[in-house]
Amino acid sequence: MSDLLSTDRVVIVTGAGQGIGRAHALAFAADGAAVVVNDFNADAAQAVVDEIVAGGGNAVADGADVADWTAGAELVATAIREFGGLDTVVNNAGFLRDRMLVSLSEDEWDAVVRVHLKGHFVVLxxxxxxxxxxxxxxxxxxARVVNTSSGAGLFGSVGQGNYAAAKAAIAELTIQAAAELGGYGIAVNAIAPAARTQMTMGAGEAMAAQMAPPADGSFDAMDPANISPLVVWLGSAAADVTGRVFEVEGGTITLLDAWQRAASRDKGARWEPAEVGAVVDTLVAESPAPVPVYGAR
Structure with a gap:
């Protein structure tokens, strides 16, 4: 990557020890940014820093728990102390505890929502x-913030209720933050990426086969590095959008347009319960069908 949108910019990437986060950190560094590589696995973060430095880039490692209030403050302070400021935050950290809702434990719910949703909020x-x-x-x-939602959060995903709920909340947090922070020069957007990561490869044999690199050497649509060009642009001063969510997979970028109002009926008075069924049937018939939930039969 050589567009140099990121020259002289200071960027924090969370969850950057592997997968998509690692690809983001490498892409920003290659584009001229100084990068704080955050990962709860401090050794993984340092390995990415070593790779960046070996390539002539500028980076430091950070092992903070992004969902810890004090550690999140120190993460931001690290960027300012080491590089003299902060321009971009890429919230990427997260993990899975997949289970059907009827089997999902309180701890599994809390852990996933904490790291994904609270982790985004704390650093932001x-x-x-x-x-x-x-x-x-x-x-x-x-200033720029790039949050990480997911197709699971936008459309649902069977067996991932905790993850889907957290990712849906992140999409709404993005819209909220964009509205509140624009006056300070802060643009906030989100991505919903699809790529080969440790999380997706661990989601069953069928998913692993779908995510595997093509044997014939053709374009690897599931390479995590495919996600990063959009993130580098959204994290740059050139990005002139805010409050939007982009789905990105392989060479495809899609602007998502969720939660728009569809068909409507106004009676001009309070509805009677017996009237509502026919009205709802009409509204459903006149409105776009929802995107199917991932994994639904």
Whole structure:
């Protein structure tokens, strides 16, 4: 990558020790950014830093738990201390605890929602505090946040109720943050990526086969590096969009247009319960069909 959108920018990438996060960190570094490589596995984070430095880039490792309030503040402070500021946050950290809803435990629910949703909020919150202070001091930055939602969160995924709920909330958090933070020069967008990662390869034999690299050497649509060009652009000062969610897989980028109002009927008075069924049938018939839930029969 050589567009150099990221020259002189300081970027935090969470969950960057492997998979999609690692690809983001390498892409930003190749594009000229100084990168804070965050991963709860500190050794994995350091390995990515070593790879970046060996290629002539600039990076430091951080092993913070992104869902811990104090650690999240220190993560932002690390970027400012090491590189003199912060321009972009890519919230990517997460993991799975897949189970059908009737078998899902409280701990499995809490753990996934904590890392995905709270982890996004904590880093966003502390970065926004810094950017707001910069704006009020007359030194507003072209700040950018790229959150990571998922097709599971947008359309549902059987056996992933905790993950899907957290990822859906992240999409809405993106819209909320874009509306609240735009006045400080902060643009907030999200991606819903599909790529080969440790999480997807561990999701069963059928998924692993679907995600495997093509044997004939043709374009590898599931390579995590395919996701990063969009993220590098969204994380740059050139990005002129906010509050949007993009699905990205292989060479395809799709703008998602969820939760638009569809068909409507106004009686001009309170509905009677017996009237509602026919009205709902009409609304459903006049509205687009929802995207099928992943894994639904």
């Amino acid at each position: 919150r502390h970065a926004a505090d810094y950017w707001r202070a910069q704006s009020k001091a007359g030194a507003q930055r072209a």
